[in-house]
Amino acid sequence: MRLAPLLAGCTAFWLLLSGTAHATAYPIKDPVLTKNKLYRSGELSPSECPERDIKRNDIPSAKRYLTSVLNCLNTSWAAYSKQANLPFAKARIGFITKPRRYCGHAWGKYTAATYCGDERRFLILLDDDLLDQPWDLFLFQLVAHEYGHHVQNLTRMERAFQYYPYKGKKELKEQIRRNELQAECLGGAFVGSFWDSLDRTAEDWDELLDTTRRSGDEWTKGGDHGKGRNIAAWLDKGFRAASPAVCNTWTAPASKVS
Template sequence: MSALKPSLAASAVLLASTFLAAAPAAPPARAAAAHPIRNAAALTGNALYGTGRLPRLACPERPVREGSAASARQYVLPLFDCLGTSWAAALKKARLPFSAPRLQFISRPQRVCGEKWPKNAQGLYCPSYRKIVILLDKHITREAADLFLMDVIAHEYGHHVQNLAGIERAFNRLRYRNKSELYEQYRRLELQAECFAGAFMGSIWNSLDRTSDDWRYLLDATRESGDENSKVRDHGKGRNIATWLDRGFRAAAPDACNTWSAGASRVATAPA
């Protein structure tokens, strides 16, 4: 684990879910606290951004039985393999090494990688263990057919890609002057992982038996799942998360996901 930042907590993905209360209407924008990222080429100019579109893979979804963790697991495994094929190709183009992460399923929150399971997290990536952990509890298995589970595994895989590409390491080395700057850095990391998830989903979309309504449903739910629902301001406001997810999806390429160079409003959290 890094001495500077507790990476584990930053790697949780909140489940985009309809059972969360709707966020109130957005109040007027505050003056954005801008903390541009400087002197960190691994973040703002990573070789991954020059690799073009992810390969158009055929990665059809397996049917998933509502409420069945065993079935959800069988749904995730082929996606996990496709994620490996896809990102291995991108990293190869960037002349970066690839190795698949470890993958663990749990059925209830428990300690993983020596840390307490973060509240509301559906998945987790442990950088120092190179391990993805997916929580297959009743919340996710109930909605497994709605692209949430694909988003969760693709998001956590996005963190693994960040780790392999040196982004995680550069993130850990970033200095910050105050909590607001620190949390903006977390959000840049999280929003990039979500954008990588979108890029992967865009790259396999034509092989899925899905409609644009399915995608809109995921975006709508994502808009309701941001920092508005959390005390910790580390993932971004729901609208920003959905925007980066969709941006990655439309480009199907990691160069759409340079959150480190984006302006402060695009990585903003929700008003307190």
């Protein structure tokens, strides 16, 4: 899920909220989460993904823009997965202009996009908030973040996360934050691998990081996505490495995923 207008958001974690287990869950020990082959498979290969034109408050141009980014993501991760001998299937994208139920659940109050693992598809809410100023990197990273959840799904991390035991709401929310921050890092890794093909400057990236720092759980009060500074830190970490290797949030100290 990605939250709007300032911050990034989540895969479907509703199964977790039902309380699937009661045992103590710390530290995270599931090797699917902590030692996944994804972390050992090198960098995403540099490639090209020139951005399409997009107009303010224009849904058709937004659809073309976001679909073109998805196509780049599918191409890039397909090549990466083949080289690393990881499972792969393309993700799909859909668009809505008003919130509605998706993947069996209500649309969140601050949600801009959300991924459904069962469908291998994510929906993006093309509303006035999202399309008011579409020229910054938020939309690009929006798709990259949701694709991060797709990668988690393909590598079985999403399932491991959904079924991992927890004891109490506080512990559950930390696990959700680890999952969300990992998707943010994976999105950053993709953007970093394509950066040289984008008609962007370092100031554009710094602006996205500054916007991210001013968002997060401080804004939504949900406690399930991380403080703005931590979201920005994982985003930038993935971007600079252009590799999933740095995106193991499951073994990170609690302070880094608060």
